[in-house]
Amino acid sequence: MGSPVIVLSGLHKTYHLGEVTVEALRNVSLSIDRGEFIAVMGASGSGKSTLMNILGCLDRPTSGTYRLDGEDVGSLGRDALAAIRRRKIGFVFQGFNLLSRMTALENVELPMIYEDVASGVRMERAREALRSVGLLDREHHLPSQMSGGQQQRVAIARAVVNAPSLLLADEPTGNLDSATSGDIMGIFRELSDVRGITLVLVTHEPDLARYANRMVRFRDGRIISDEPVNKA
Amino acid sequence: MNIYSAAKVSYRSLRANKLRSALTMLGMIIGVAAVIAMVAIGSGANERIASQIASIGSNLILVLPGSTTSGGLRSGFGGTHTLTMADARAIGKELPAVRYAAPSNRSGSPVVYGNQNWSTIIQGLTPDYFEIREWGVSGGRIFTSAEVEAASKVAVLGQTVAYNLFGDENPIGKYVRIKRVPFTVIGLLERKGQSIQGQDQDDTVAVPITTAQRKLFGSSHIGTVGVVLVQAVDGDSVKEAERQVNELLRQRHRIGPGDQPDFSVRNLSEMLAVAEESTRIMSLLLGAIASVSLLVGGIGIMNIMLVSVTERTREIGIRMAVGARERDILLQFLIEALVLSVTGGAVGILLGVAGSSLISRFAGWSTLISPGAVLVAFVFSAAVGVFFGFYPARKASRLDPIEALRYE
Numbered sequence: 118m119g120s121p122v123i124v125l126s127g128l129h130k131t132y133h134l135g136e137v138t139v140e141a142l143r144n145v146s147l148s149i150d151r152g153e154f155i156a157v158m159g160a161s162g163s164g165k166s167t168l169m170n171i172l173g174c175l176d177r178p179t180s181g182t183y184r185l186d187g188e189d190v191g192s193l194g195r196d197a198l199a200a201i202r203r204r205k206i207g208f209v210f211q212g213f214n215l216l217s218r219m220t221a222l223e224n225v226e227l228p229m230i231y232e233d234v235a236s237g238v239r240m241e242r243a244r245e246a247l248r249s250v251g252l253l254d255r256e257h258h259l260p261s262q263m264s265g266g267q268q269q270r271v272a273i274a275r276a277v278v279n280a281p282s283l284l285l286a287d288e289p290t291g292n293l294d295s296a297t298s299g300d301i302m303g304i305f306r307e308l309s310d311v312r313g314i315t316l317v318l319v320t321h322e323p324d325l326a327r328y329a330n331r332m333v334r335f336r337d338g339r340i341i342s343d344e345p346v347n348k349a
Numbered sequence: 350m351n352i353y354s355a356a357k358v359s360y361r362s363l364r365a366n367k368l369r370s371a372l373t374m375l376g377m378i379i380g381v382a383a384v385i386a387m388v389a390i391g392s393g394a395n396e397r398i399a400s401q402i403a404s405i406g407s408n409l410i411l412v413l414p415g416s417t418t419s420g421g422l423r424s425g426f427g428g429t430h431t432l433t434m435a436d437a438r439a440i441g442k443e444l445p446a447v448r449y450a451a452p453s454n455r456s457g458s459p460v461v462y463g464n465q466n467w468s469t470i471i472q473g474l475t476p477d478y479f480e481i482r483e484w485g486v487s488g489g490r491i492f493t494s495a496e497v498e499a500a501s502k503v504a505v506l507g508q509t510v511a512y513n514l515f516g517d518e519n520p521i522g523k524y525v526r527i528k529r530v531p532f533t534v535i536g537l538l539e540r541k542g543q544s545i546q547g548q549d550q551d552d553t554v555a556v557p558i559t560t561a562q563r564k565l566f567g568s569s570h571i572g573t574v575g576v577v578l579v580q581a582v583d584g585d586s587v588k589e590a591e592r593q594v595n596e597l598l599r600q601r602h603r604i605g606p607g608d609q610p611d612f613s614v615r616n617l618s619e620m621l622a623v624a625e626e627s628t629r630i631m632s633l634l635l636g637a638i639a640s641v642s643l644l645v646g647g648i649g650i651m652n653i654m655l656v657s658v659t660e661r662t663r664e665i666g667i668r669m670a671v672g673a674r675e676r677d678i679l680l681q682f683l684i685e686a687l688v689l690s691v692t693g694g695a696v697g698i699l700l701g702v703a704g705s706s707l708i709s710r711f712a713g714w715s716t717l718i719s720p721g722a723v724l725v726a727f728v729f730s731a732a733v734g735v736f737f738g739f740y741p742a743r744k745a746s747r748l749d750p751i752e753a754l755r756y757e
Contacts, residue, residue, distance in 0.1 A: 218365055228672055
């Protein structure tokens with residue numbers, strides 16, 4: 118605790134869509150400590166997705182610096198970014214994004230395949246991750262044989278199996294009913310409390326934002342508020 | 350990601366689209382099978398020609414009596430008797446580039462043994478003839494120079510004649526009659542098979558040329574020969590021997606420069622070399638045409654891989670998000686293309702080998718499958734996979750992960 122996992126300073130991101138120039142992020146500075154659970158809110162087009170892409174090392178800022186675990190990752194090449202994603206970042210998407218032809222277990226093993234983890238160790242760790250989300254009995258099921266909530270739990274297991282420094286969740290409950298959403302948020306809460314994983318959650322539902330410790334609001338590519346969440 | 354994991358992933362995705370994978374492979378299968386079969390037919394033809402050349406003997410020149418003009422009527426080659434035994438002897442003895450000169454006469458006649466008879470070709474020969482043709486006996490012996498000198502009434506039978514007159518009986522030591530002249534059978538020739546023209550070379554009886562001239566072929570033949578078969582000392586001196594023979598015969602027949610010679614010299618080896626060359630070109634052409642289908646198969650692979658990359662854009666995005674490097678994605682798709690082409694190639698080889706043996710069985714063409722051709726076909730199909738798989742694989746590996754994740 119205490120040392121910041123993420124330090125963003127003076128971050129800009131500009132897109133050129135034909136003749137039009139879109140400033141998706143304007144001078145964003147943000148520091149996130151280890152173990153924090155942050156909710157990022159904002160209307161669509163406010164820049165929160167762009168922020169997620171940059172935090173997730175899928176995209177690079179136009180200017181400004183991004184330090185992850187003290188390393189400046191804003192200027193790394195594609196393969197180096199892939200290595201960062203593999204070792205330090207876990208993604209949970211709104212659409213689950215599991216590989217449909219692979220079983221739950223194989224989906225969870227995927228990040229370790231690219232890390233060249235030996236297959237015995239790989240399977241052991243994948244089982245452990247599935248157990249932590251309560252799906253060990255579904256390890257040989259295909260995504261199509263599981264409910265949305267179960268699929269998202271597999272996705273969470275995949276995201277945490279490499280013990281990432283940062284877990285990014287982009288509208289993770291957008292496709293789920295409210296009861297299941299509660300379950301999923303419970304898992305996130307537990308990951309934060311028990312395992313101390315740093316979590317950034319993008320949502321536009323204030324109800325869900327309340328599971329977080331801190332809330333950052335975006336509008337027009339800028340941070341307009343950054344405050345602790347009131348635990349009512 | 351290691352090769353094994355990549356291969357597993359590729360195999361699984363190919364299995365998920367069984368029909369599509371099978372059809373794509375079919376392109377390779379047909380291409381490789383066609384190459385194997387065509388090359389087998391080509392090499393078979395080559396082999397056949399080569400063995401026929403070997404059966405005739407090497408470095409050969411044929412000297413034929415030439416055309417003469419008498420009373421405005423020109424007789425064709427071989428139609429007159431301008432070549433003599435003395436000519437043949439001179440060619441054999443005086444020319445440094447010549448190893449053997451074997452004069453011969455031939456004529457058709459029935460051969461009689463007991464109550465059996467068989468019409469065949471009677472050849473008047475010298476022992477040198479058998480040296481040139483590398484034709485030995487399977488029983489008994491060839492007649493000697495002394496027997497030629499003495500015009501002995503001895504005969505050596507070809508296998509076909511022996512079978513038709515004697516059946517399973519041993520002919521050696523028996524008497525046969527040719528034009529009522531009794532001959533002692535002293536030898537049985539080895540089986541020689543068909544000539545290039547398709548004649549049965551074993552359907553013949555060989556007797557000393559002198560005997561043939563005096564006892565069988567009539568008075569007009571005495572001292573003249575039908576054909577002189579000349580063998581040069583080695584492959585390089587065939588041309589020189591041809592020139593020397595020409596020069597010597599012009600001299601002996603007193604033919605001035607510019608005059609039409611009354612003999613003709615044919616370089617048999619050269620004719621055969623031309624035949625060999627043309628079959629070689631034919632097999633090359635066949636192979637080239639078949640290679641086109643291999644190319645088409647490769648394009649089929651590229652086509653399907655491009656479709657596959659587009660269809661699986663989201664999968665690529667997911668893999669990139671969890672940390673796949675460019676080369677991991679490249680490897681995955683490259684191996685997929687390689688599995689398609691190499692599996693297709695292997696099946697194509699089996700099919701090509703089976704096809705060639707069917708062709709030789711039912712069409713009667715000789716085919717020859719060389720391990721080299723099989724290896725080349727296999728390596729080539731792998732190369733096709735890499736070549737045509739590379740562009741789609743690279744396209745996949747260069748995708749922007751954000752775009753790829755958002756695809757659909």
